[in-house]
Amino acid sequence: MKYLPVQKLIISAYRLTSFIVLSTVLTLVIGYLLLLIFYTVNTSWAAPLVLSPSQTRVMSFQPQVAALALNLNKQKGELKTAILVKKNILEQLINLDTVAIKMEEAMLAEKHKALSTSSTLDSLVASKNENIRQSDQALAELNGLGRQIDDELAAKLITSDQAAQRRISIQSSRNAFTELKTSTAQLNVQSGQLKDFASTLGGKNKSLLALAPTKQLMELDVLKSQLRLQLITSEQNEEIVRKAMASDNRILQIAMSSPYYAALWAATPVLFIPYDNLDRAKKGQAIYNCWLQIIFCSQVGTIDEVFEAEEYAKHPLFKTELKGRMATVTFTDKTATNSAVLFIGSKPLFI
Amino acid sequence: MQQLLDGLVVITYTMPIFIITMTFGLPLWIRLFVKSVVKENSIQGAHPFVSVLLPTYNEGEHVLHTVKSIMACDWPLDKIEVIAIDDCSADDSYEWLKKAELIFGNNLVKAFKNETNSGKHATLSKALKISRGEILICIDSDCIFEPSVIKELVGCFKHKKIGAVGGSIGIHNVNENLITQGQALIYWASFQVGKMVQNLTGKVGCISGCLFAIRRPLFESIEKEISERSWFGIGIRDGEDRYMTHEILMRGWETYINPNAQCWTAAPNSLKDLFLQQLRWRRSGLRDIFWTIRRLSPHIRIYGTVALLITLVPETFTTIWSFLLIIAIFFISDTTQALALISKSMILYGTAYIFLAIFFNSAMTKYGPSKQINASSLIKLPAVAVWHLTDAVFGTMLALFTFDNGTWGTRETVKK
Numbered sequence: 147m148k149y150l151p152v153q154k155l156i157i158s159a160y161r162l163t164s165f166i167v168l169s170t171v172l173t174l175v176i177g178y179l180l181l182l183i184f185y186t187v188n189t190s191w192a193a194p195l196v197l198s199p200s201q202t203r204v205m206s207f208q209p210q211v212a213a214l215a216l217n218l219n220k221q222k223g224e225l226k227t228a229i230l231v232k233k234n235i236l237e238q239l240i241n242l243d244t245v246a247i248k249m250e251e252a253m254l255a256e257k258h259k260a261l262s263t264s265s266t267l268d269s270l271v272a273s274k275n276e277n278i279r280q281s282d283q284a285l286a287e288l289n290g291l292g293r294q295i296d297d298e299l300a301a302k303l304i305t306s307d308q309a310a311q312r313r314i315s316i317q318s319s320r321n322a323f324t325e326l327k328t329s330t331a332q333l334n335v336q337s338g339q340l341k342d343f344a345s346t347l348g349g350k351n352k353s354l355l356a357l358a359p360t361k362q363l364m365e366l367d368v369l370k371s372q373l374r375l376q377l378i379t380s381e382q383n384e385e386i387v388r389k390a391m392a393s394d395n396r397i398l399q400i401a402m403s404s405p406y407y408a409a410l411w412a413a414t415p416v417l418f419i420p421y422d423n424l425d426r427a428k429k430g431q432a433i434y435n436c437w438l439q440i441i442f443c444s445q446v447g448t449i450d451e452v453f454e455a456e457e458y459a460k461h462p463l464f465k466t467e468l469k470g471r472m473a474t475v476t477f478t479d480k481t482a483t484n485s486a487v488l489f490i491g492s493k494p495l496f497i
Numbered sequence: 498m499q500q501l502l503d504g505l506v507v508i509t510y511t512m513p514i515f516i517i518t519m520t521f522g523l524p525l526w527i528r529l530f531v532k533s534v535v536k537e538n539s540i541q542g543a544h545p546f547v548s549v550l551l552p553t554y555n556e557g558e559h560v561l562h563t564v565k566s567i568m569a570c571d572w573p574l575d576k577i578e579v580i581a582i583d584d585c586s587a588d589d590s591y592e593w594l595k596k597a598e599l600i601f602g603n604n605l606v607k608a609f610k611n612e613t614n615s616g617k618h619a620t621l622s623k624a625l626k627i628s629r630g631e632i633l634i635c636i637d638s639d640c641i642f643e644p645s646v647i648k649e650l651v652g653c654f655k656h657k658k659i660g661a662v663g664g665s666i667g668i669h670n671v672n673e674n675l676i677t678q679g680q681a682l683i684y685w686a687s688f689q690v691g692k693m694v695q696n697l698t699g700k701v702g703c704i705s706g707c708l709f710a711i712r713r714p715l716f717e718s719i720e721k722e723i724s725e726r727s728w729f730g731i732g733i734r735d736g737e738d739r740y741m742t743h744e745i746l747m748r749g750w751e752t753y754i755n756p757n758a759q760c761w762t763a764a765p766n767s768l769k770d771l772f773l774q775q776l777r778w779r780r781s782g783l784r785d786i787f788w789t790i791r792r793l794s795p796h797i798r799i800y801g802t803v804a805l806l807i808t809l810v811p812e813t814f815t816t817i818w819s820f821l822l823i824i825a826i827f828f829i830s831d832t833t834q835a836l837a838l839i840s841k842s843m844i845l846y847g848t849a850y851i852f853l854a855i856f857f858n859s860a861m862t863k864y865g866p867s868k869q870i871n872a873s874s875l876i877k878l879p880a881v882a883v884w885h886l887t888d889a890v891f892g893t894m895l896a897l898f899t900f901d902n903g904t905w906g907t908r909e910t911v912k913k
Contacts, residue, residue: 160729160898171891
């Protein structure tokens with residue numbers, strides 16, 4: 147009998163323990179099954195994550211961003227160089243054009259001058275030819291004088307000195323005639339040369355002398371062509387660098403707006419949203435946190451931005467790997483970042 | 498912590514393999530190759546008087562078939578009596594008992610009825626007082642005897658050390674549904690194979706109350722203890738067969754299962770009845786383990802270490818596995834891994850059931866196709882493995898925390 151109170155106590159304690167244990171097991175099992183069903187049908191859940199500076203993925207982000215920035219700076223330098231090169235080429239082209247124009251003008255002037263001189267020379271040659279013709283007549287008379295001199299000498303009408311002087315005078319006239327012919331011929335040649343010069347400057351191929359400026363002009367053209375090619379290449383380079391810069395700049399801007407970048411400086415709360423639940427994920431949508439994952443919910447923040455990059459995370463219950471996107475959230479309740487799951491748009495069970 | 502959980506998962510995977518090996522693999526080898534596992538039991542000299550004690554509850558007309566099968570046994574009719582007591586059935590069981598009495602005469606069949614619903618053991622105690630047999634055979638009221646049962650049971654008592662003998666319980670409603678098919682396999686595996694290891698040691702831990710033969714003086718000596726059995730003051734009415742067997746062993750006697758003493762019973766055909774039955778058995782099993790551990794020293798002295806381990810280990814490991822499974826499922830954070838754990842265990846058990854069914858059908862050939870599992874059902878058998886999971890997770894927990902419930906759950910009076 148004395149053990150009866152002890153027995154009763156043991157029985158009571160046993161029954162209480164049994165009730166607690168069995169109720170707990172039953173609640174856990176039912177709760178687990180309900181959660182399984184819930185997650186099968188629910189399309190508004192999202193998993194809060196906190197990106198911290200020490201996480202591998204965040205830390206690996208920094209060198210990538212730095213490499214992008216460095217590359218962008220290099221490209222800026224390359225662009226400056228490309229612009230300078232282009233400017234230089236343009237200046238050279240302008241200079242060459244100017245020189246070419248001047249050369250052409252000079253060649254034209256030379257041509258005109260040559261033609262003019264040639265014309266003058268032609269006139270002189272014509273005058274000289276008239277003189278030669280006239281001189282020919284006179285020379286023919288001189289030939290007669292020579293015989294006359296001989297006759298007079300023989301006739302002792304004149305002295306030898308007089309005869310010699312007359313012969314010298316005749317010879318001097320002959321020499322002068324020859325000189326005239328020679329100078330006329332020279333003038334003719336010069337005129338011809340000038341005509342050839344002018345003709346070659348006009349495009350024909352008669353004067354070697356005139357070919358030199360033509361050659362120089364052609365060399366200028368070749369140089370200009372080369373410069374134009376270089377200009378095209380330079381413009382293409384500039385275009386490529388500009389496009390690359392635009393692309394890298396865009397990537398850098400995206401990278402710098404990524405939560406991983408922000409996480410480099412401080413822990414950044416984000417939301418992982420699986421693809422199936424993305425429809426609800428829009429800027430400004432409310433975020434809810436619940437007790438026991440699904441009940442007694444309250445708003446804890448709003449979505450700031452949903453990022454395009456594909457991310458991976460584990461399902462809060464099934465622990466299977468899922469694909470989705472990240473969103474930054476402005477949390478009004480910072481403790482919500484510790485929850486296993488949050489909900490987008492509305493309370494999942496409306497309680 | 499994660500390493501601990503990983504180790505836990507490994508153990509949870511491998512433990513069923515160990516349990517199956519201990520409860521079926523090793524015993525099968527013994528059954529096939531160790532001759533001494535089945536004792537010689539030819540009756541020498543005069544046939545002892547046998548009283549068949551038949552407590553009845555809600556069996557209806559079936560009790561008449563039970564009595565007829567007893568009367569059809571290969572045993573002299575002048576050496577047998579049936580003491581049938583109805584425990585306030587809600588149906589007409591008592592009327593059928595009276596009819597049996599009328600058919601066979603009240604020398605052979607004596608029919609009684611309790612004044613109040615008293616439970617199986619109280620009814621047996623009452624039947625004991627009325628009976629006069631040297632050997633008592635306690636049976637369930639739905640048990641159908643093969644003709645050789647009494648001879649097979651009684652013949653074992655020629656071995657002086659044997660205090661109680663059990664038979665092989667088969668299922669006669671084998672193909673009623675998947676539940677009965679699964680139980681047919683388990684029953685066969687247990688009585689024809691699983692208990693053979695214990696036969697070798699002479700320490701069968703539990704003789705089924707469905708067919709329990711005992712020497713009269715021994716029954717009388719333990720009857721009071723069985724009747725007054727309680728748990729912290731709460732009377733216990735279930736699991737008396739296990740408790741009786743345990744008491745017999747603690748008195749230094751041997752217990753034995755004769756696989757050739759075949760009788761047939763009806764297995765629960767609904768999940769509710771099956772669950773209540775299994776809960777009752779698990780509860781009695783757990784109580785038995787705690788009782789053994791609480792009095793370990795005398796158990797070692799009386800059983801011997803090997804026999805004690807053979808009796809204790811499978812049941813204990815099955816219980817431990819239940820807890821490991823619960824912990825593994827609920828504390829592994831990865832649901833997919835938890836589901837994989839469950840699936841692999843189920844595949845293991847499911848595959849074991851297929852092989853078991855092949856052995857079973859082969860062994861049941863001599864009893865005809867009605868006692869074999871339909872070939873078309875073999876492919877569905879692995880689904881029975883789900884029961885093991887449910888039983889492990891819920892049955893053991895519920896049994897452990899309902900020790901204060903000493904009732905059968907299925908034998909309380911049901912109002913019309």
